[in-house]
Amino acid sequence: MSFWRTKRAPAAMPGLGLSLGITLTWLSLIALIPLIALVIRAGSLGWQGWLDAVTGERVWLSLRLSFGASLIAAGLDTLAGLLIAWVLCRYKLPFAAFWDVLVDLPFALPTAVAGFALTALWVPDGWLGRMLAPLGWKIAFAEPGVVVALTFIGLPFVVRTVQPVLQSAERELEEAAESLGASPSQVVWRVVLPTLRPALLTGFALAFARAVGEYGSVIFICGNIPMKTEITPLLIVSRLEQYDYAGATALATIMLAFSAAILALLQVLQTGRRVALR
Amino acid sequence: MIRILLMFLAMAWLTLMVLAPVAIVLAEAFSAGVGAWWTAVSDDETRTSVALSLKVAAIVVPCNAVFGVAAAWALARFRFPGRGVLLALLDLPLSVSPVVSGLVFVLLFGAQGWFGSWLQAHDIQVIFAVPGIVLATAFVTLPMVARELLPLLESQGQDAELAARTLGASGWQTFWRVSFPRMRGALAYGVLLCTARALGEFGAVSVVSGHIRGQTDTLPLHVEILHNEYRFQAAFAAASLLLLVGVATLLLRRLHTTESPH
Numbered sequence: 001m002s003f004w005r006t007k008r009a010p011a012a013m014p015g016l017g018l019s020l021g022i023t024l025t026w027l028s029l030i031a032l033i034p035l036i037a038l039v040i041r042a043g044s045l046g047w048q049g050w051l052d053a054v055t056g057e058r059v060w061l062s063l064r065l066s067f068g069a070s071l072i073a074a075g076l077d078t079l080a081g082l083l084i085a086w087v088l089c090r091y092k093l094p095f096a097a098f099w100d101v102l103v104d105l106p107f108a109l110p111t112a113v114a115g116f117a118l119t120a121l122w123v124p125d126g127w128l129g130r131m132l133a134p135l136g137w138k139i140a141f142a143e144p145g146v147v148v149a150l151t152f153i154g155l156p157f158v159v160r161t162v163q164p165v166l167q168s169a170e171r172e173l174e175e176a177a178e179s180l181g182a183s184p185s186q187v188v189w190r191v192v193l194p195t196l197r198p199a200l201l202t203g204f205a206l207a208f209a210r211a212v213g214e215y216g217s218v219i220f221i222c223g224n225i226p227m228k229t230e231i232t233p234l235l236i237v238s239r240l241e242q243y244d245y246a247g248a249t250a251l252a253t254i255m256l257a258f259s260a261a262i263l264a265l266l267q268v269l270q271t272g273r274r275v276a277l278r
Numbered sequence: 279m280i281r282i283l284l285m286f287l288a289m290a291w292l293t294l295m296v297l298a299p300v301a302i303v304l305a306e307a308f309s310a311g312v313g314a315w316w317t318a319v320s321d322d323e324t325r326t327s328v329a330l331s332l333k334v335a336a337i338v339v340p341c342n343a344v345f346g347v348a349a350a351w352a353l354a355r356f357r358f359p360g361r362g363v364l365l366a367l368l369d370l371p372l373s374v375s376p377v378v379s380g381l382v383f384v385l386l387f388g389a390q391g392w393f394g395s396w397l398q399a400h401d402i403q404v405i406f407a408v409p410g411i412v413l414a415t416a417f418v419t420l421p422m423v424a425r426e427l428l429p430l431l432e433s434q435g436q437d438a439e440l441a442a443r444t445l446g447a448s449g450w451q452t453f454w455r456v457s458f459p460r461m462r463g464a465l466a467y468g469v470l471l472c473t474a475r476a477l478g479e480f481g482a483v484s485v486v487s488g489h490i491r492g493q494t495d496t497l498p499l500h501v502e503i504l505h506n507e508y509r510f511q512a513a514f515a516a517a518s519l520l521l522l523v524g525v526a527t528l529l530l531r532r533l534h535t536t537e538s539p540h
Binding site for chain 1: 280281284285287288289291292294295296297298299300302303306341342344345347348349351352353355356358364366367368369370371373374375376377378381382383384385386388390392413416417420436439440443448449452453474477478479480481484485498499501502505510513514517520521523524525527528529531532
């Protein structure tokens, strides 16, 4: 305690040493050292060993599914998120507060519960799967199931980044465009969307990043068929279960590098960074 | 006309994609009546898994809360070299795949890990045991309190603290009498989010837990076990508990944001 009351003139703001000390210690113990260990471990495989572990058809197919399904899901989220943010901000929706809370539900719902519930919905005799079964569409235990789960978890990222921008947008601009004779579609394409573009991009990137790493909500609905519905995180787990630590580590470095790259991209995009990645 | 169409589409999307999964959990959990739900929830294995989840949260959340206050204080109140890197690092645990979060601890403490043989020699079990679950949960929820406090401290500025200092308050006095009361709301909310996530984390925990029944299955893992055994009603009942935590978080969040518009 007396540390802060030295005879020297007191520092303007106290506690840098203590707070930074706690921060660095805990961050190092819990996150930094483990992540560095992962990188070192991957390095010890050697270039060739690493390459061998991340090539091969099963890995390629899992990466293609993970990134492909995540792209589709993030795209759907961007469309639906824009629509929902627009409706919530601009129209008087009946029970608006209810729908607004509902948007955050995918954030709050543990992923295992989400995955489990979505599976029950979309199996051929589930509430929603039943409607698609006669058309011959299979959702659960097939690739579309992966997209459904990833779309579910990504939605709030887009809505919550777009909503504040839409709320603070200057309605006068739209009104001015209208009074100058712009048609509604011109107002949307020329005035509204350009102002929203950075937020939409940020929301897309957040939803995409989350989707690529997602595990819990997907493993129930995808059916875990190797080479077909096996996402990369699942492949990491199955390698771990076979005690193939090297293989799991190599794949994990790809995931880690991807997360770091997305974080860097978001840093550039800046907008909505504070709402980010909850 | 377009307005009604858009409103309809938005509500339809939210109903089918978000509301329906919640509805089915509740519908299935109570499909055999409240009695059956209670039997499933009060089952011994479910109870031990709830106890383990609570225990893990009770260890992790206070640590990450202290960390969150310290990190937010250091990052919001001071400018120092490496601050940007620290900010970016803070986000990493939330953006990296949960599977990777679990894997790093297996690499450190697993049988083939760096400390594996040392731990074995001293008969300490980390992976496939409670310490591993605690570590993985701590990793996943690491920045959650800090992220709530950081924007608040930044927007508050430091005028109040500086005034207290000029009036002769010591560092700790300034913190407890001036800063802490003003961050209490955001801190409580951050702790709430952190707790909810700690209770519900699945991916990272599933990698380190080893799924030993009655010993290392947390509530989300227990849901998976029940599901894999085709005991669907029981699985949905256990899931409904987690759903309850999630919904409670949302409602409290609502309260929090309407109270303090930060």
